[in-house]
Amino acid sequence: MDLTALFKMTYGLYVVSAEADGKKAGCIINTATQVTAEPPRMTVAVHKDNVTTGVIQKAGAFTVTALDMTADMPYIGNFGFRSSADYDKFEKYGCAESAVGSPYSPEHVCAVFACKLIDTVDVGTHYLFVGEVVDAQKLSDEEPLTYAYYHSTLKGKTPPKASSYQA
Template structure:
């Protein structure tokens, strides 16, 4: 099994969020897919340790926003590098509220969806959640969506348009790289309970750069 084969899969980058029991939660994912058109339904895959999944299972609803290519790393770090257990990620940032009463970030976002959960599937470490789209809104049609590949370039401080992400990074970055998906945490330390915000692997799968 050659892990490099997985680098050839293409994704966008999204923030999924919800609200339940007076708490907000949100996280960064790359696994959002439209699975049916009539009615429009989206699927997402979330790690079982993820606080956002726990709250979605309570609320039965979620918001999903499509990140733009010009989103800042601060925005991604806010939603990707900490847990909603420890912080309200929506504190002090521009946000909207969808028709299902879920908050969603509005900076660096080009489209958004509000979904009601119709089914879930346990797939091991993750749960696939299928949501029926109740609201769909294009917020900035001129902003290209951030691709997962360009996200890696952004993380590495450069944006060559077509170079595969695995061909660059080490040497210029201080931090830890997920050996599974290539995600890089720019940090001097790797928290023991760190979970890769993209593929969901735990800290044992990270290597020091």
């Protein structure tokens, strides 16, 4: 089997975030998808070992921001290559609060989606969180950042906890 065929799947880059018991957490993901229009629902895949996973479960809600083409590697590294366990990822780039009480950074973001957690599916190394979108806002007219652009132009790497990681 040629698993590199999966590289032909299209993805974006997103930050998924939540807050529970005073703990803010967020991480970069490439797997966020609208799954229904009425009611509006989306799914995100988050590695089981991420701090963000536990915070989403405790909060019962999450927020997804779609990164735009202005996002650079320092911004992506801030949310993608550090742990929320011992670092405030929102301090450097500003912090707003979504309609579900989740923190998010509005910088380098073209849209934000506030979701109430309605289901969790165990898919092996990751949980697939299903959320009902209770609020959505377009924050800019910038184009969304694709995962292909992240790899080809920004020369970004796929970390081991990414849903598309291959050793």
